[in-house]
Amino acid sequence: xxxxxxxxxxxxxxxxxxxxxxxxxxxxxxxxxxxxxxxxxxxxxxxxxxxxxxxxxxxxxxxxxxxxxxxxxxxxxxxxxxxxxxxxxxxxxxxxxxxxxx
Amino acid sequence: xxxxxxxxxxxxxxxxxxxxxxxxxxxxxxxxxxxxxxxxxxxxxxxxxxxxxxxxxxxxxxxxxxxxxxxxxxxxxxxxxxxxxxxxxxxxxxxxxxxxxxxxxxxxxxxxxxxxxxxxxxxxxxxxxxxxxxxxxxxxxxxxxxxxxxxxxxxxxxxxxxxxx
Numbered sequence: 001x002x003x004x005x006x007x008x009x010x011x012x013x014x015x016x017x018x019x020x021x022x023x024x025x026x027x028x029x030x031x032x033x034x035x036x037x038x039x040x041x042x043x044x045x046x047x048x049x050x051x052x053x054x055x056x057x058x059x060x061x062x063x064x065x066x067x068x069x070x071x072x073x074x075x076x077x078x079x080x081x082x083x084x085x086x087x088x089x090x091x092x093x094x095x096x097x098x099x100x101x102x
Numbered sequence: 103x104x105x106x107x108x109x110x111x112x113x114x115x116x117x118x119x120x121x122x123x124x125x126x127x128x129x130x131x132x133x134x135x136x137x138x139x140x141x142x143x144x145x146x147x148x149x150x151x152x153x154x155x156x157x158x159x160x161x162x163x164x165x166x167x168x169x170x171x172x173x174x175x176x177x178x179x180x181x182x183x184x185x186x187x188x189x190x191x192x193x194x195x196x197x198x199x200x201x202x203x204x205x206x207x208x209x210x211x212x213x214x215x216x217x218x219x220x221x222x223x224x225x226x227x228x229x230x231x232x233x234x235x236x237x238x239x240x241x242x243x244x245x246x247x248x249x250x251x252x253x254x255x256x257x258x259x260x261x262x263x264x265x266x267x
Contacts, residue, residue, distance in 0.1 A: 003104060004104050004105055004108040004148075008108065008112075009108075009145070009149065011206075011207055012112045012115065012116070012145075014203060014206045014207065015116055015203065016115065016116065016119050016138075018199045018200075018202065018203045019116070019119045019120060019122075019123055020119070021195070021199055022123060022192075022195045022196060022199050023122060023123035025194065025195035026123065026192055026195045026196075027123065027182065028182060029128055029179055029182045031128045031131075031132075031170065031173065031174055031177075031179060032122070032123075032128055032131050032182070034170075035122055035128075035131055035132065035135050035170065036122070036123065038135065038162075038166070039119055039122060039135065039138065042138070042139065042142055042162070045142075045146075045154075045158075046142060046145065046146070049146055049149045049151050049154065050149060052149070052150075052151065053149045053150055058231055058232055058235055059235065059239075061151055061153070061154055061232050062232065062235055062236050062239075062240050064151070064154050065154070065157070065236070066243060066247060068157060068158075068161050068162065069247050069250070069251065070247075070250065071162070071166065072161060072165065072166055072251070072254075073250050073251050073253075073254035074254075075166045075169055075170070076169065076254050076255065076257075076258045077254050077257045077258055077261070079169055079170070079172075079173045079258075080257065080258040080259075080261035080262045081261060082173060082177070083173065083176070083177070083261070083262055084261050084262070086177050092177060092179045
């Protein structure tokens with residue numbers, strides 16, 4: 001049984017991050033776009049932990065905790081904003097939320 | 103053994119991440135995302151981060167996704183129609199991202215692979231050591247985070263509060 005090299009974890013993190021970016025750009029539903037952002041955050045967490053094992057440092061675990069905390073706060077505020085958007089314009093399509101467009 | 107677990111769960115993670123992006127209904131995307139988070143938790147455990155893996159299941163797959171499902175079921179979003187300009191949008195997003203991914207995977211990794219020992223941390227990282235670092239070296243960021251959460255709670259309450267016009 002061999003160890004999986006850290007580069008494979010990093011490659012997986014890059015793939016997940018790119019899927020998240022593509023989803024954020026392609027999808028027009030605000031909730032799905034938001035879930036793509038969560039996917040990107042998780043890809044970054046995976047990268048952090050891969051480096052934590054490579055350099056035998058626990059500090060990256062702490063950063064993952066902070067990322068999770070910020071993600072939780074972001075989810076609470078972001079979903080409240082989505083509720084406000086739905087109440088205001090009765091739609092979840094991001095293209096129709098163009099009130100601020102000059 | 104580690105290789106088998108890695109490749110199986112990496113495939114699950116990538117597949118469910120693709121489903122998050124490709125499903126038309128937001129509920130299915132949310133369930134796919136939960137599967138993705140579960141697979142990632144297994145990989146975190148393999149990287150010696152047992153505590154992070156547990157928090158991943160509890161906080162991400164549990165709390166945050168329950169919040170998502172709540173909002174999805176509250177708002178009942180319509181299935182997204184992929185219009186005729188879908189392929190234009192996909193190309194717009196896909197080509198730069200594909201170029202970026204190809205660059206990262208082909209060029210950066212072999213040349214810039216980590217120079218660390220690559221050995222696994224002796225045992226599964228204990229919560230004790232993490233707590234030591236968190237509450238000594240990172241005490242100030244920890245306290246700032248608590249203020250952040252307080253502000254987030256207040257912001258969410260203010261945003262959702264119904265204001266009769």
